[in-house]
Amino acid sequence: MLRKxxxxxxxxxxxxxxxxxLFRQYWMPALLAEELPENDCPPVRxxxxxxxxxxxxxxxxxxxxIDEFCAHRGVSLWFGRxxxxxxxxxxxxxxxxxxxxxxxxxxxxxxxxxxSKIKLKNYPLIKVGDILWTHMGDPENRxxxxxxxxxxxxxxxxxxxxxxQECNWLQAMEGGIDSSHVSWLHSxxxxxxxxxxxxxxxxYNQGDKRPxxxxxxxxxxxxxxxxxxxxxxxxxxxxxxxxxxxxxxxxPRGDHPVHGHFWVPIDDENCWAWSFDYHPVxxxxxxxxxxxxxxxxxxxxxxxxxxxxxANKDNDYLMDRAAQRRGETYSGVxxxxxxxxxxxxxxxxxxxRTKENLVSTDNGIIMARHRLRKAVVALRDKGExxxxxxxxxHKVRSASVVLPPDQAFVDACKEDxxxxxxxxxxxx
Amino acid sequence: xxxxxxxxSCARAATAEEARYRIDYPNSRAxxxxxxxxxxxxxxxxxxxxxxxxxxAHFLTxxxxxxxxxxxxxxxxxxxARPDGGETRLSAELAxxxxxxxxxxxGAGIDAAxxxxxxxxxxxxxxxxxxxxRDRTDPDVExxxxxxxxxxxxxxxxxxxxFVPAMLHALRA
Numbered sequence: 155m156l157r158k159x160x161x162x163x164x165x166x167x168x169x170x171x172x173x174x175x176l177f178r179q180y181w182m183p184a185l186l187a188e189e190l191p192e193n194d195c196p197p198v199r200x201x202x203x204x205x206x207x208x209x210x211x212x213x214x215x216x217x218x219x220i221d222e223f224c225a226h227r228g229v230s231l232w233f234g235r236x237x238x239x240x241x242x243x244x245x246x247x248x249x250x251x252x253x254x255x256x257x258x259x260x261x262x263x264x265x266x267x268x269x270s271k272i273k274l275k276n277y278p279l280i281k282v283g284d285i286l287w288t289h290m291g292d293p294e295n296r297x298x299x300x301x302x303x304x305x306x307x308x309x310x311x312x313x314x315x316x317x318x319q320e321c322n323w324l325q326a327m328e329g330g331i332d333s334s335h336v337s338w339l340h341s342x343x344x345x346x347x348x349x350x351x352x353x354x355x356x357x358y359n360q361g362d363k364r365p366x367x368x369x370x371x372x373x374x375x376x377x378x379x380x381x382x383x384x385x386x387x388x389x390x391x392x393x394x395x396x397x398x399x400x401x402x403x404x405x406p407r408g409d410h411p412v413h414g415h416f417w418v419p420i421d422d423e424n425c426w427a428w429s430f431d432y433h434p435v436x437x438x439x440x441x442x443x444x445x446x447x448x449x450x451x452x453x454x455x456x457x458x459x460x461x462x463x464x465a466n467k468d469n470d471y472l473m474d475r476a477a478q479r480r481g482e483t484y485s486g487v488x489x490x491x492x493x494x495x496x497x498x499x500x501x502x503x504x505x506x507r508t509k510e511n512l513v514s515t516d517n518g519i520i521m522a523r524h525r526l527r528k529a530v531v532a533l534r535d536k537g538e539x540x541x542x543x544x545x546x547x548h549k550v551r552s553a554s555v556v557l558p559p560d561q562a563f564v565d566a567c568k569e570d571x572x573x574x575x576x577x578x579x580x581x582x
Numbered sequence: 583x584x585x586x587x588x589x590x591s592c593a594r595a596a597t598a599e600e601a602r603y604r605i606d607y608p609n610s611r612a613x614x615x616x617x618x619x620x621x622x623x624x625x626x627x628x629x630x631x632x633x634x635x636x637x638x639a640h641f642l643t644x645x646x647x648x649x650x651x652x653x654x655x656x657x658x659x660x661x662x663a664r665p666d667g668g669e670t671r672l673s674a675e676l677a678x679x680x681x682x683x684x685x686x687x688x689g690a691g692i693d694a695a696x697x698x699x700x701x702x703x704x705x706x707x708x709x710x711x712x713x714x715x716r717d718r719t720d721p722d723v724e725x726x727x728x729x730x731x732x733x734x735x736x737x738x739x740x741x742x743x744x745f746v747p748a749m750l751h752a753l754r755a
Contacts, residue, residue, distance in 0.1 A: 155754050320596070367736040368727075370718065423598070467592040500592065502601040511610045512752050514681060514710040514736045520752040521738060524745050562727055564718070564739075 218252030374547025620691025689725020699733020
């Protein structure tokens with residue numbers, strides 16, 4: 155249960171909101187690099203944290219992320235012509251460079267310098283890995299570039315997709331740290347999904363549907379350990395890191411690539427679920443990459459020409475009750491990502507947390523909310539930089555291990571939970 | 583049966599407009615929670631939040647285990663202290679309890695954790711362990727973790743005591 159005022163505090167991310175200010179401390183994924191594939195390619199509409207923007211790549215390959223609307227008459231620059239070093243409004247020819255600076259107002263004498271007085275709001279856009287990242291906060295406090303392992307391994311070792319999720323970011327993110335649902339909602343996928351099946355750890359998942367949990371604070375966020383029984387009195391641990399504000403990783407299975415997510419607010423009722431798969435030490439196989447492109451694992455099949463899932467709320471997520479009865483899926487929805495998204499969207503655009511009845515095993519979620527709230531208040535009242543901004547906090551890994559019963563995962567797995575270049579993930 | 587049962591039904595059901603029609607009623611009865619401080623510092627933390635508004639929560643401090651007659655190692659009950667200083671028995675407190683939250687700040691409460699944890703285990707009562715310490719690497723904390731792990735379905739190590747009321751309110755204590 156969460157009071158309404160706290161729920162509002164954590165879920166509202168627009169400009170001049172406390173949580174919005176928190177998100178604006180970080181480099182966040184804005185676009186896939188494939189969305190701006192070449193110089194002078196078509197511009198792309200972007201909405202992030204309730205701000206309407208347009209992204210483009212100019213003739214010299216510089217990325218721009220600027221206010222979507224022309225300063226003249228408010229026309230959307232998505233209609234703009236991206237050419238000769240800038241984005242030109244097709245209405246009256248006003249032209250902007252990648253910083254949002256107006257560089258031409260054709261109706262005014264060039265000598266007047268009028269255009270120098272016009273500047274659209276802009277944010278930086280940098281490429282790290284397959285992603286274009288932006289920082290929408292104070293340029294004076296711009297943090298170092300992101301150093302997440304999935305984005306910094308060689309390109310052949312990583313794959314990233316994004317999908318539109320039609321609900322608030324927080325309820326989507328909370329699914330990413332809720333390990334106990336896996337044995338239920340995704341039970342079908344553990345035996346059928348090419349990016350999940352076959353791992354020894356799956357049988358522990360399926361054999362013990364009442365895991366024990368340990369929640370431990372980390373510098374950047376949390377480690378949430380889910381403990382299930384293994385052989386010989388040992389425990390099978392699945393350890394999920396959460397790094398503030400919205401980065402989560404799924405504990406690995408066998409030698410499958412490691413998956414994870416970023417949950418990025420589009421506005422208060424929509425978010426981007428960024429989904430990645432990478433292997434720390436080897437290239438993804440052709441079959442693995444194809445499975446990801448085909449929407450297996452944490453990825454989805456798309457509605458053609460968009461990043462909206464093919465199964466979405468307009469078609470009842472292609473609910474298949476027959477497959478549910480046959481035991482192929484637990485909820486009747488196909489695919490791990492949409493099994494999560496369908497349920498999270500069903501909660502409503504922003505779930506009313508005053509009505510929920512959390513139980514002890516929801517303590518990962520409770521602690522994440524607590525830490526978010528603390529960080530929001532500390533930033534608002536004292537200007538304190540929140541956890542997760544420091545790139546050192548990005549260097550985390552998930553892990554799945556079998557440990558003797560007397561060992562605390564956080565001590566026994568210190569190295570397993572840290573990025574070690576050239577060292578394979580710890581996985582069962 | 584592969585087609586949606588009603589065109590766009592999820593699309594409509596998940597809107598903010600439809601959320602207005604969710605039935606507004608108390609969907610749970612008060613949870614009977616027992617909050618047990620296992621050591622002195624944990625008791626001090628607990629005392630600072632006892633006067634908040636709570637549901638059916640009993641705030642208790644572990645005093646002593648009550649061994650079986652002639653078998654010192656076997657606890658059959660324990661003595662707990664109420665906020666007013668009066669004493670109560672663990673067995674009486676567990677009757678009707680939905681959840682027991684054990685709070686510790688050090689390893690001093692190993693015996694207490696075993697006594698409370700075992701009593702909950704045999705009664706099939708959900709348990710949570712909460713260790714409050716700024717320094718997770720403190721050997722005392724490790725002892726506390728080791729003491730609670732066998733008995734707590736969920737174990738949380740929190741750096742600040744503000745988490746205690748946050749957790750209890752979240753659980754509708």
